[in-house]
Amino acid sequence: MxxxxxxxxxxxxxxxxxxxxxxxxxxxxxxxxxxxxxxxxxxxxxxxxxxxxxxxxxxxxxxxxxxxxxxxxxxxxPSDGFLNVLYEDASDSLLRLVVLDSVMTHPVIVQRYSDIPERQTVHLEELPPSWPRDLILALISPELADSLAIDARPAGQIAEIVEVSFSLLQIGNTPAMVILRGLLAYPWPYRGEVVQAVDHWLQSSEISGVELDRWRDRLGLRAD
Known part of the structure; x- marks a missing residue:
């Protein structure tokens, strides 16, 4: 073929x-x-x-x-292995966004995540299998990062995860928000830096206070 x-x-x-x-x-x-x-x-x-x-x-x-x-x-x-290499080849953040968007909006992925309430926090490992979820798990795991040829040092990991987070925010459909909410709740050493970057992005997007609170609630960033 x-x-x-x-x-x-x-x-x-x-x-x-x-x-x-x-x-x-x-x-x-x-x-x-x-x-x-x-x-x-x-x-x-x-x-x-x-x-x-x-x-x-x-x-x-x-x-x-x-x-x-x-x-x-x-x-x-395509296979996850193929998508990993294509994502790496797409060194421009806009191209990477398009690759992620093509998968996150794919009917198979949308259907797979359709039964998960968007405002319910689900651990990444417990989410339905998908290439974007597995990409994130690889990026935040030093052991798996080598397979993706990324910079496994803290600064490199944080930059990669922040880029994926911003892409998921821009895609904005239910699978993207469910995965992003799971990422922002994930207990890894640099969670605070990523949460701060996402919240700063929301604040700098010039949305109203009510809309900002809605987005924070959507992502599990508001205090109970």
Missing amino acids: KGLLGLSADFIDRMTNAAHGEGVNEAYCCRFAELLQSDESLAYQLSAGDLSESDTGLLSMQSWLWYLRWVATQEKL
């Missing part, structure tokens, strides 16, 4: 890369829709089932961002 994806790299680039111009993008989008309609097996052949950690070079980052959105329509998700 991934061989076909690699062979399609130029096609997908012309369909998704704005550098080719709107006319080229639209023409290739139309052609892709025609191909899907004429060959019912094509969507399955392009699905994410066999993507591994070594496959991120098959497409450009721009194409992968499109692919994550498209594969959600097939109710498929």
Whole structure:
């Protein structure tokens, strides 16, 4: 399956890369829709089932961002290993936000977290399995951090976790808020620094006092 994806790299680039111009993008989008309609097996052949950690070079980052959105329509998700490497490759915080958003808004993840009340604090380990949850657990664990090639020193860990926290805030759907609430309650040595960073972000966002209290309550940051 991934061989076909690699062979399609130029096609997908012309369909998704704005550098080719709107006319080229639209023409290739139309052609892709025609191909899907004429060959019912094509969507399955392009699905994410066999993507591994070594496959991120098959497409450009721009194409992968499109692919994550498209594969959600097939109710498929790439493996956690693949997503870890793609997230690392997306060194820009905005690209990382898009990768996280593509997974957090995926129908499979939304359904998996749909039964959890948003204002209920659930320990990270007890949340339904998902790549974002496991990414956070890896980032806050010095033992697991090596597998993600992150800076496992305190400053590096805190920066990584704060970036993920801000991304989850911007995504803002129920799975993102449930995971973020679990993170902000997680008993690790630098919890206070992350809570402070998130609260500062909320205060600097120029929302009203009532709205600020609502967000703090949503994240479990208000004192009882």
